[in-house]
Amino acid sequence: MSELWDSIVQFWSEGGWLVLVQAVATLVVGLLVASVLGRLLARVIRGRGRQQTALVVRRLTFYLLAVIAFVSALTVLGVDLTVLLGAAGVLTVALGFAAQTSASNLISGFFLMGERPFVVGDVIRVGETTGEVISIDMMSAKLRTFDNLLVRVPNETLLKSEIINLTHFPIRRVDVMVGVAYKEDIARVRAVLEEEADAEPMCLDEPAPLFIFLGYGDSSIDIQFSVWATRENFVELRNTIKLRIKEAFDREGIEIPFPHRTLYTGSVTEPFPVRVVDEP
Amino acid sequence: MSQTPSSRTGWWGTFDLRVGAGIRWRIGPLELWALAQTGECELAYRRGDDPLDARLEMERVAAEPELPEGCELRRFAWPDPEGEVSLIPLTADRPVIVRPETPFALLGDDEAVMYVSTPVWVRVETGGEGRTLLDIPAYRPSDTWFGSPVGDGELGYASRTRARVRLDAVGFVPARAMTEVTIRNHASDTFVLERVAVPTPALRLFADMGGMLWTSAVTVEREVGGETARVRVADHPPQHATGWREVTPPREPETRNVIARALGAFLGSEKMGGAHVRTVG
Numbered sequence: 383m384s385e386l387w388d389s390i391v392q393f394w395s396e397g398g399w400l401v402l403v404q405a406v407a408t409l410v411v412g413l414l415v416a417s418v419l420g421r422l423l424a425r426v427i428r429g430r431g432r433q434q435t436a437l438v439v440r441r442l443t444f445y446l447l448a449v450i451a452f453v454s455a456l457t458v459l460g461v462d463l464t465v466l467l468g469a470a471g472v473l474t475v476a477l478g479f480a481a482q483t484s485a486s487n488l489i490s491g492f493f494l495m496g497e498r499p500f501v502v503g504d505v506i507r508v509g510e511t512t513g514e515v516i517s518i519d520m521m522s523a524k525l526r527t528f529d530n531l532l533v534r535v536p537n538e539t540l541l542k543s544e545i546i547n548l549t550h551f552p553i554r555r556v557d558v559m560v561g562v563a564y565k566e567d568i569a570r571v572r573a574v575l576e577e578e579a580d581a582e583p584m585c586l587d588e589p590a591p592l593f594i595f596l597g598y599g600d601s602s603i604d605i606q607f608s609v610w611a612t613r614e615n616f617v618e619l620r621n622t623i624k625l626r627i628k629e630a631f632d633r634e635g636i637e638i639p640f641p642h643r644t645l646y647t648g649s650v651t652e653p654f655p656v657r658v659v660d661e662p
Numbered sequence: 663m664s665q666t667p668s669s670r671t672g673w674w675g676t677f678d679l680r681v682g683a684g685i686r687w688r689i690g691p692l693e694l695w696a697l698a699q700t701g702e703c704e705l706a707y708r709r710g711d712d713p714l715d716a717r718l719e720m721e722r723v724a725a726e727p728e729l730p731e732g733c734e735l736r737r738f739a740w741p742d743p744e745g746e747v748s749l750i751p752l753t754a755d756r757p758v759i760v761r762p763e764t765p766f767a768l769l770g771d772d773e774a775v776m777y778v779s780t781p782v783w784v785r786v787e788t789g790g791e792g793r794t795l796l797d798i799p800a801y802r803p804s805d806t807w808f809g810s811p812v813g814d815g816e817l818g819y820a821s822r823t824r825a826r827v828r829l830d831a832v833g834f835v836p837a838r839a840m841t842e843v844t845i846r847n848h849a850s851d852t853f854v855l856e857r858v859a860v861p862t863p864a865l866r867l868f869a870d871m872g873g874m875l876w877t878s879a880v881t882v883e884r885e886v887g888g889e890t891a892r893v894r895v896a897d898h899p900p901q902h903a904t905g906w907r908e909v910t911p912p913r914e915p916e917t918r919n920v921i922a923r924a925l926g927a928f929l930g931s932e933k934m935g936g937a938h939v940r941t942v943g
Binding site for chain 1: 759805807808815
């Protein structure tokens with residue numbers, strides 16, 4: 383302890399305090415420059431409309447310049463950097479193994495920034511999660527689900543997964559699956575559906591609605607009727623058009639059958655005898 | 663100063679609206695009420711299904727009439743007991759896509775004139791300060807997309823009426839404005855016209871001596887080579903609008919950007935799908 387105290391006194395009396403002040407000044411100036419430069423770069427990038435990229439660049443610039451300032455301060459203090467570099471090399475290997483996932487997320491983030499499959503404000507589906515993108519960070523993206531949950535998705539997951547961007551294009555198609563009874567006139571059903579699409583202002587005239595005869599189902603004739611809407615009206619139209627179709631079918635007497643089975647006694651179509659018994 | 667709409671003067675203007683009184687207008691398919699009560703003004707409206715409804719009515723009503731079912735209501739603070747409201751016609755706030763009755767071919771170095779009618783919007787403003795209370799279409803047209811579904815296109819309205827080559831075939835109604843579109847094909851090949859996007863936000867509204875509404879005349883010229891077109895928007899209506907006077911300026915300034923966007927998807931056909939266009943100042 384006394385040796386340490388003697389070393390400190392000797393260091394101070396031999397002008398070591400001046401070196402210390404220089405080192406601290408180097409560090410402080412370096413940190414200031416790192417902060418200012420980071421903000422400037424971020425402002426330039428933000429001016430081009432890339433908010434998230436600006437944030438990442440600002441942080442990266444700051445950390446890089448801060449490391450340089452720290453190393454410079456150590457140099458001023460006369461610290462032998464080769465020893466540090468040696469130790470840093472060993473540490474890097476150890477950290478590298480430990481931080482594989484973080485490094486992967488970071489690098490995946492750069493690729494996502496370049497590719498831009500989505501931006502803040504888009505609604506995306508990743509796996510089973512659907513939500514609005516509220517931020518894209520260095521290591522992950524944050525989604526807000528429609529029931530107001532926050533979901534953090536690592537960038538590595540985003541890069542490896544199939545991402546469905548629900549709001550990338552300005553218009554979207556609403557598919558309505560409907561089954562009508564076999565007895566119905568399909569041409570008339572088609573006319574009714576097209577009339578309802580025509581009467582609904584949110585249904586785009588073009589691209590024109592699509593009528594697809596899907597097939598002869600077990601209980602009904604299956605039809606797909608697809609209409610287009612702007613992405614802003616998509617959710618509302620998805621409800622409105624189905625309500626309209628139901629009302630129109632009721633009005634026109636078009637039956638949407640329940641699933642049912644017809645039983646036959648064999649090749650001769652004599653029905654099973656059925657006797658209705660009143661409730662006691 | 664109160665005004666009664668007529669087919670000669672038009673349905674627009676400034677109207678007295680005193681507290682304890684109301685006004686009902688019928689402008690084609692649109693039925694509109696303005697009702698002034700102490701401290702508030704209520705605007706109610708509903709629309710019919712017929713875009714070519716030609717009715718034009720105005721009557722003074724009580725401040726709290728029985729409104730029919732299906733009316734939309736808006737309420738505003740109304741401090742002035744001797745207030746006024748103004749009704750102003752405007753062009754549509756998006757381009758209106760109109761189709762000819764059948765696609766028709768324009769031969770090389772040929773020209774066609776078409777007449778299209780588009781629904782007008784009705785803006786309700788406070789009489790004195792000119793503050794907007796309501797800005798609604800007299801008839802709500804259907805949305806439509808003009809262009810590629812993957813983004814290179816524009817949202818517009820689909821007109822229920824067709825573009826016609828004869829003016830008398832289109833017909834005038836109070837709640838619609840007529841546009842004369844001249845299409846010139848300077849290229850040597852035939853151009854098949856299937857649809858026209860009228861850049862209504864960039865057009866002025868005029869009224870003729872009979873109180874019928876016209877917009878600025880529009881000319882589209884398909885240039886030699888066939889890949890470019892230019893559009894001119896006149897600052898006056900066509901010659902058919904006798905004794906015309908300007909009613910409202912365009913919704914959007916007639917900048918190069920506005921016209922270029924409209925032009926890029928102005929004419930629809932197999933050939934013109936991806937045409938580059940340039941404007942004439």
